[in-house]
Amino acid sequence: MVLIVEYNGTDYHGFQLQANLPTIQWEMEKALWELTGERTRVMAASRTDAGVHAKGQVVSFRTKSSLPPQTFVNGLNYYLSRDIAIRTAYRVGDSFNVRRDATSREYNYYILNSLIRSPIREGFSYRVGGHLDIEAMNRACQALIGEHDFISFASSTGVGTKNTVRRVYRAEMEKDGELAVFNIVANSFLPHQVRNTIGTLIRVGLGRMRVDELCSIMEAKKPGLARPSAPACGLCLMRVNYPYPFEEET
Numbered sequence: 001m002v003l004i005v006e007y008n009g010t011d012y013h014g015f016q017l018q019a020n021l022p023t024i025q026w027e028m029e030k031a032l033w034e035l036t037g038e039r040t041r042v043m044a045a046s047r048t049d050a051g052v053h054a055k056g057q058v059v060s061f062r063t064k065s066s067l068p069p070q071t072f073v074n075g076l077n078y079y080l081s082r083d084i085a086i087r088t089a090y091r092v093g094d095s096f097n098v099r100r101d102a103t104s105r106e107y108n109y110y111i112l113n114s115l116i117r118s119p120i121r122e123g124f125s126y127r128v129g130g131h132l133d134i135e136a137m138n139r140a141c142q143a144l145i146g147e148h149d150f151i152s153f154a155s156s157t158g159v160g161t162k163n164t165v166r167r168v169y170r171a172e173m174e175k176d177g178e179l180a181v182f183n184i185v186a187n188s189f190l191p192h193q194v195r196n197t198i199g200t201l202i203r204v205g206l207g208r209m210r211v212d213e214l215c216s217i218m219e220a221k222k223p224g225l226a227r228p229s230a231p232a233c234g235l236c237l238m239r240v241n242y243p244y245p246f247e248e249e250t
């Protein structure tokens with residue numbers, strides 16, 4: 001079974017299970033037990049960090065239950081807390097792997113470019129008071145596109161994989177009034193890669209770093225070199241893409 005999940009990650013220590021800490025995975029597995037009576041493990045396409053939100057997280061799990069997909073949607077939403085919601089559900093074959101079968105992940109990072117705080121946007125954006133040069137930030141974005149070793153943009157303590165090469169398909173900034181949005185699409189991401197990237201891009205936008213300096217950071221291939229890491233509150237997993245659409249059960 002596959003679920004499309006939306007959540008406010010503010011009060012959670014990320015998606016993945018952690019001992020004695022609230023996580024999205026724990027809440028979902030608890031709700032599944034309430035609904036089906038099964039103790040089952042759920043797997044996510046992208047393991048979001050503490051405080052990170054999701055609009056289109058994709059989660060899969062195995063079940064012996066014959067409940068139709070819409071009953072899973074309605075039943076899980078009944079048991080889940082109000083900051084987690086199941087948008088849709090699909091039945092898939094046993095060979096499906098929610099992580100390996102994904103072709104790309106898409107994140108947005110929201111910046112409130114204002115001297116004055118916004119109580120409405122607080123918790124879902126990062127406020128930057130100084131003027132942001134969006135054109136300069138987009139020039140820097142161009143250097144990110146393509147296949148590169150992004151280890152300099154990963155957390156110095158979070159890189160646990162030998163392969164740190166990733167392919168970025170899109171990276172761009174848009175600004176509408178006070179809200180600036182960074183959109184990035186890649187085959188996958190290293191730990192804290194997006195937050196370290198936008199933290200560096202903000203420095204470019206504020207005139208504290210040149211575009212060629214960002215390129216030098218990438219070429220240095222030194223973990224944790226890109227900084228500062230932008231706060232988790234502005235980051236949202238928008239969607240996970242697959243080479244085929246999920247089909248509704250008939």
